[in-house]
Amino acid sequence: MSASLAAPGTATSTAMPRRGGTLAPRLALGAGVAALLLFVGYPLLWLVLGAFGLPRGFGLDGFARSFTRAANVAPLVNTVVLAVSVGLASVVVAVPLAFAVARTDVALRRVVHGLVGLAYVLPPYLTSVAYIILLGPNAGHINRALAWLGLDFGLNIFTGSGVVFVITLHVFAIPYFLTCEALQSVDGSMEESARMLGAGRWGVVRRVTLPLVAPAITGGALLAAVNSLALFGPQAILGLPAQIVYLPTRIFGAVSSYPPRYPEASAMSLALVALTVAGLAAQRLYLGRRSYVTVGGKGVRPARWRLGPWRWPVGGLLMVPVLLAAVAPVTVLTLAAFSKVWTKAPTLDNLTLAHFQAALLDNQIAVRGLVNSLELAVAAATLAVLIGLAVAYLDLRTRLRGRVMLDYLAILPLGLPGTVIQAYVAMPVMQAFIHPPVVLYGTIWILLVAYVARAIPMGARSANAALRQVDASLEEAARITGASWTAALRRVLLPILRPSLLLGWLLVFIPSLSELSTTILLYSSGTETISVAIYRLNDMGQLEVVAALSVVLIGIILVALLLMQALAGRSRTAVVASAAGG
Amino acid sequence: MERKQPKAAITRRRLGGMAVALGAAAAWRPARAQTGADVAKAKAEGAVMLYTSLDTKIVDAIIKPFTAQYGIKVEYYRGGSADVTAKVLAEADAGQIRADIVDASDIGAFLAMKQRGLLRAYDSPAAKAVAANLRDPDGMWVADRLTQAVLQWNTQKVGKAPAHWEDLADPRFMGKLAYFSSSNGDGAPRLYTLASAFGWKLLERYAANKPLRLNSPQVMTQIIESGERTAGFLINDNIAWRSKLQGKATDYCFPAEGVPTELGAVGLPKAAPHPQAGALFYDWWMGEAGQKLLADGGKYSSRSDIAPPKDSPALSQLKLIVPDNQKLFTQRADILDRLTTIFGGEWGG
Numbered sequence: 001m002s003a004s005l006a007a008p009g010t011a012t013s014t015a016m017p018r019r020g021g022t023l024a025p026r027l028a029l030g031a032g033v034a035a036l037l038l039f040v041g042y043p044l045l046w047l048v049l050g051a052f053g054l055p056r057g058f059g060l061d062g063f064a065r066s067f068t069r070a071a072n073v074a075p076l077v078n079t080v081v082l083a084v085s086v087g088l089a090s091v092v093v094a095v096p097l098a099f100a101v102a103r104t105d106v107a108l109r110r111v112v113h114g115l116v117g118l119a120y121v122l123p124p125y126l127t128s129v130a131y132i133i134l135l136g137p138n139a140g141h142i143n144r145a146l147a148w149l150g151l152d153f154g155l156n157i158f159t160g161s162g163v164v165f166v167i168t169l170h171v172f173a174i175p176y177f178l179t180c181e182a183l184q185s186v187d188g189s190m191e192e193s194a195r196m197l198g199a200g201r202w203g204v205v206r207r208v209t210l211p212l213v214a215p216a217i218t219g220g221a222l223l224a225a226v227n228s229l230a231l232f233g234p235q236a237i238l239g240l241p242a243q244i245v246y247l248p249t250r251i252f253g254a255v256s257s258y259p260p261r262y263p264e265a266s267a268m269s270l271a272l273v274a275l276t277v278a279g280l281a282a283q284r285l286y287l288g289r290r291s292y293v294t295v296g297g298k299g300v301r302p303a304r305w306r307l308g309p310w311r312w313p314v315g316g317l318l319m320v321p322v323l324l325a326a327v328a329p330v331t332v333l334t335l336a337a338f339s340k341v342w343t344k345a346p347t348l349d350n351l352t353l354a355h356f357q358a359a360l361l362d363n364q365i366a367v368r369g370l371v372n373s374l375e376l377a378v379a380a381a382t383l384a385v386l387i388g389l390a391v392a393y394l395d396l397r398t399r400l401r402g403r404v405m406l407d408y409l410a411i412l413p414l415g416l417p418g419t420v421i422q423a424y425v426a427m428p429v430m431q432a433f434i435h436p437p438v439v440l441y442g443t444i445w446i447l448l449v450a451y452v453a454r455a456i457p458m459g460a461r462s463a464n465a466a467l468r469q470v471d472a473s474l475e476e477a478a479r480i481t482g483a484s485w486t487a488a489l490r491r492v493l494l495p496i497l498r499p500s501l502l503l504g505w506l507l508v509f510i511p512s513l514s515e516l517s518t519t520i521l522l523y524s525s526g527t528e529t530i531s532v533a534i535y536r537l538n539d540m541g542q543l544e545v546v547a548a549l550s551v552v553l554i555g556i557i558l559v560a561l562l563l564m565q566a567l568a569g570r571s572r573t574a575v576v577a578s579a580a581g582g
Numbered sequence: 583m584e585r586k587q588p589k590a591a592i593t594r595r596r597l598g599g600m601a602v603a604l605g606a607a608a609a610w611r612p613a614r615a616q617t618g619a620d621v622a623k624a625k626a627e628g629a630v631m632l633y634t635s636l637d638t639k640i641v642d643a644i645i646k647p648f649t650a651q652y653g654i655k656v657e658y659y660r661g662g663s664a665d666v667t668a669k670v671l672a673e674a675d676a677g678q679i680r681a682d683i684v685d686a687s688d689i690g691a692f693l694a695m696k697q698r699g700l701l702r703a704y705d706s707p708a709a710k711a712v713a714a715n716l717r718d719p720d721g722m723w724v725a726d727r728l729t730q731a732v733l734q735w736n737t738q739k740v741g742k743a744p745a746h747w748e749d750l751a752d753p754r755f756m757g758k759l760a761y762f763s764s765s766n767g768d769g770a771p772r773l774y775t776l777a778s779a780f781g782w783k784l785l786e787r788y789a790a791n792k793p794l795r796l797n798s799p800q801v802m803t804q805i806i807e808s809g810e811r812t813a814g815f816l817i818n819d820n821i822a823w824r825s826k827l828q829g830k831a832t833d834y835c836f837p838a839e840g841v842p843t844e845l846g847a848v849g850l851p852k853a854a855p856h857p858q859a860g861a862l863f864y865d866w867w868m869g870e871a872g873q874k875l876l877a878d879g880g881k882y883s884s885r886s887d888i889a890p891p892k893d894s895p896a897l898s899q900l901k902l903i904v905p906d907n908q909k910l911f912t913q914r915a916d917i918l919d920r921l922t923t924i925f926g927g928e929w930g931g
Contacts, residue, residue: 071919071922071931136810137810138808138809138810139808139810236765240764240765240797240927240928241794241795241796241797243795243925243926243927243928244927245765245927245928249765249928250928252765252766253765253766253767253928253929253930253931254930255668255672256664256665256668256669256765256766256930257664257668257766257767257918257929257930257931258664258667258668258671258691258694258766258914259668259671259694260668260671260672260675343808363638364657364658365658365660368657433676434672434675434676435675435676439676439677439678440676441672441673441675441676441678442672442673442676442678442679442680443678524659524669524673524678524680525631525633525657525658525659525669525680525681526631526657526659526680528659536660536661539764539797539798539800539801540638540798540800540801541798541800541801541804542800
């Protein structure tokens with residue numbers, strides 16, 4: 001096993017580049033390490049320096065101004081309230097869903113499972129736009145239908161609860177997948193023992209199963225909460241018209257107003273990072289106190305509950321959240337994209353392809369956005385996987401000093417600080433690359449750096465998981481029979497790893513393709529992305545063109561998702577869950 | 583040199599040399615602004631990057647004939663005035679100016695760019711038709727358009743149409759008003775202008791009516807057209823004009839007691855990547871043809887020889903309220919803070 005390889009006293013670790021051997025492996029690994037430091041270490045350093053006003057000056061003005069101004073207190077409070085609400089709401093939605101899918105023979109459970117995955121990859125700003133179409137105060141489809149029925153609940157998506165609602169529809173997938181995974185790996189014999197000792201079905205659930213999977217639920221809820229912190233799309237598209245300001249929208253205001261106030265924006269980013277760290281620390285503390293060896297063991301697989309006549313009614317109930325989270329947004333956006341006017345019914349009179357012409361040919365920002373997003377996503381996914389592979393290789397196959405530090409920088413078990421930089425990468429990257437020695441602001445490279453920084457935890461995690469499954473003896477055999485290090489890598493290791501790496505690549509590609517939270521602060525003329533085009537066109541009220549662009553984006557995402565499914569096969573849950581965790 | 587080669591034809595190379603020499607001579611006299619663009623060089627540069635806050639429908643109309651005539655591609659970065667300005671300032675911080683020409687509906691923004699030394703003087707022949715008080719004395723910017731901020735309402739929902747700013751402060755508009763500003767304070771200059779003429783109290787009374795804030799005038803007019811909100815204050819005259827022209831159930835007025843006017847302007851960045859093409863486009867944009875297209879789109883041109891938009895009153899018939907742009911620039915932070923206090927939400931201050 002790879003673990004024994006790294007242990008002291010192992011005879012020779014032949015897979016490791018030999019001392020005085022070829023320079024190539026060391027150079028290749030060195031490049032990966034340098035990239036990691038550039039993409040993660042340097043921006044984090046500048047986030048802190050920038051909050052002190054550097055490089056223009058030095059002082060505590062940014063800090064003082066940030067945390068004494070009334071205008072910044074409300075966003076802080078709103079952000080905390082948002083995260084807590086999303087965390088709780090996610091559990092309420094995710095746990096019953098996960099239990100039913102993982103432990104019963106409910107109808108439609110595969111469909112539900114797949115649609116939760118779709119809900120997770122659907123960019124939340126698109127869901128926001130879809131819910132403006134569905135739940136806009138007067139013009140929204142649902143509100144007009146209710147009015148037609150003579151009902152008025154005053155449903156309005158432009159509210160704080162609207163933001164919580166839309167974000168929850170996106171992030172509940174995280175506790176869902178983690179809980180599913182935990183439920184499937186609970187040792188069934190424990191539940192059986194409880195049954196034999198006379199406990200009822202619900203008694204077993206309450207007193208055995210739930211306590212066993214509680215760490216997964218809590219961990220999932222905290223990750224969902226942490227994720228909600230940085231989702232600029234819903235916070236801006238739904239929150240700003242409601243006059244509700246969150247930290248990311250406040251940071252955007254501070255940087256996109258003139259003169260731009262970098263120190264204040266950096267200080268607020270630090271607050272956001274602090275919230276993220278607090279959330280993750282709480283999760284680790286909680287998990288640290290409860291380690292149940294029974295979860296993850298290979299015991300008896302628990303039997304599924306037979307629901308009998310309730311199979312279909314319960315299945316129908318399970319469809320409600322996934323219909324709201326995945327099916328409804330995709331449907332209304334598709335309808336709007338083909339409608340002359342989105343508020344009118346989708347009749348033949350109202351049918352048009354003009355919005356696709358605008359999105360794909362006429363509107364120069366939309367056209368550039370599509371091209372830029374595709375290029376960025378391909379480049380970011382490739383780089384993140386390569387860097388991840390270099391780090392994983394160093395960690396698992398060599399005994400180079402300092403390798404553990406690198407692994408920590410890239411993938412601490414819970415993705416810290418990976419998740420931190422993922423949570424709000426824009427300000428660190430902007431602060432780091434807007435002044436010498438490395439100036440990237442105004443070019444597409446700054447976006448690439450930000451995307452790679454965001455994606456490194458996922459790339460590293462995928463590569464690490466993939467490499468762990470391959471025993472070093474295979475490469476050793478190649479080396480012993482005379483293959484060089486590069487040949488062993490190219491002809492033995494990489495072919496074995498290819499499917500896993502491609503899967504990791506797609507896991508980075510999909511979110512990079514639709515990234516908004518970071519891009520909105522860093523893009524410039526000529527470097528607009530598809531997300532920026534959607535955000536800006538929505539600002540201008542061109543909802544139909546927005547819908548057309550959304551359909552194109554969703555189409556690409558669906559293709560990538562199908563590819564992923566083909567690659568991952570039955571281990572899909574685990575992969576998506578681990579991705580969600582990063 | 584030339585006397586030694588009396589028979590030398592004017593070769594391409596010599597022409598180039600002369601141009602360089604002339605250019606150097608022009609650059610040598612710092613007091614004198616550059617006049618006109620070098621069309622050949624502009625064509626060689628081949629592209630213009632325009633930063634603009636103007637409605638893209640008008641921008642597209644102005645670009646099309648320019649590209650047809652010169653074969654120079656025009657790309658644009660479009661955002662609100664604050665977006666445009668903040669982007670130019672951030673690019674200047676990075677030493678990576680990408681804009682060849684900047685247009686924004688906020689003179690304060692041009693004062694900010696000028697103070698940072700980002701603009702270059704350009705004495706466009708096209709700018710001669712603009713009144714002297716609409717131009718920067720140092721030639722760093724020239725006004726290209728005047729946007730009047732008007733009252734707009736839905737004709738089916740309003741009952742008695744409002745005619746004065748005061749009318750919208752009436753409690754009958756409780757929960758029925760709309761206005762706009764994106765999160766970085768695009769709507770702030772005209773709100774400030776209104777407040778400086780009629781008092782901040784007026785804005786507080788508007789706020790008491792719980793107006794709905796939209797991100798842009800384009801969305802604001804949609805909300806009034808659909809009847810989601812009944813009336814709105816300080817919408818762009820061209821947006822209200824177009825809505826009415828398209829037969830939507832809206833109307834608008836220029837209140838007799840005074841209409842806030844927002845000057846839009848255009849200028850050339852010093853570090854522009856395509857300086858000649860930028861200047862050439864500047865001349866097109868400010869020229870009679872370009873400004874005519876602007877007026878066709880519903881905008882009032884800054885040129886004295888361009889008629890107002892179709893069916894619109896002459897500016898001389900309106901009582902215009904022109905803000906103190908210097909104050910708008912120096913007191914921007916205070917103004918944004920004050921608007922945050924009155925209306926809540928994000929103003930970028």
